[in-house]
Amino acid sequence: MDGAKLIWREVVIEDPDGGKIILWPHLPCILMPNQIRSREIWDGLALLLSTNDFLSMKDDDMNERKSPGANVEAAISSGTQFGKLLKELRELEIDGPHIPDPEPMRLVTHAQNARGGLPIYLIEPDISEEKWVDWLSRSADMQVRISxxxxxxxxxxxxxxxxxxxxxxxxxxRFIDTEMGAASATCFSWNAEEERVIGRNLSEERDMRFASRIRGALADLRDSRVDVDGSSQTLLMVPVHQARLPSIEESILAWPEPETIRSME
Structure with a gap:
């Protein structure tokens, strides 16, 4: 995927089993311009997060309301690559950085309030699952060696x-200025560093698993959705960090078998 572009507009994938997957690119921790947000009316939301990640995001949202900016300051002082990302983003004239990540948080709020509540799917498996624990273990070993x-x-x-x-x-x-362009380049660097430490094989294995679960989420949404006249397709919204979108798209287009997955209660 070395030649892949960093795009600003959604990618719509038609699933051969029915329905559409909307991959919407955004930059981490940045509020994106309204003009480039998706205008699709979607039926469910899939986040590339685990249950623990989702709960942490909700906690961060509560903390941000109590102490604006405290989350970002804590992350910057951590000395991690993520802290480095936030520090560089803060130097730019953009709406950010923010913690929690504002675009997924915005979509979650919409899902919880639209049409009586729309299904939300968490794509990263939980650590209680043996197969995923094995991937995490191999990933940790690789990070030690590569680091x-x-x-x-x-x-x-x-x-x-x-x-x-x-x-x-x-x-x-036309809606992206030089400051947002610089933010895109910075986020690309951060993602490259994150992916580098686990290696291509593990990255591809993870993305293929995510693609399988995204297809499974669409299948569940399609089966549970009531379409009286059968005239409209089921749409699943999937926000993805811009730098990761090409690999996620490629994995979905390999059409892995949909994995059974249910929405959050």
Missing amino acids: SLLSRLTSNKRWKKDSTKAVSKIQHD
Whole structure:
């Protein structure tokens, strides 16, 4: 996926079993311009999160209401790659960074309030699942090995190199200014660093599993939705970090078998 573009508009995938998957690209921790938000009327929401991630997002939302900006300050002071991302984003003239991630949070709020409440699916399996625990264990082992190797190079050097590479990938859009373009490049660098430490094989395995569960979420939504005259297709909204969209799209288009998944209670 090295030649993939960093796009700003949704990708709509028609599932061969029926219904559509809307992959909507956004930048992490940034409120996106209203002009590039999806105008589709969707029937359910799928988040690339686990149950623990979702609960943490809700807690962060409560903390942000009590102490605006405290979440971001804590993350920046952590000294992690995520903290580095937030620190660089804060230097730009954009609406962010924010914690929790404002776009998924906005979509969750909409899902909970629209049409009596729309189904929300959590795509990352929970740690109680043996198969996923195995992936997490192998991922942790790889991170230790790769991190040791990468320590020979400076993180800043890799980060700048990835940001430079990202510039030619950013798709032009009349509603995106240079500051948002710079944010896109920074987010690309952060994602590249995150993916680098687990390696391509584990990344592809994870994305294929996610694709299977996204298809499963659409299947569940399709089967549970009441369409009186059968004239409309079921639409599943899936917000995805811009840099990850190409790999998620590619995995879905490989048409892995839909995995059984149910919406949150």
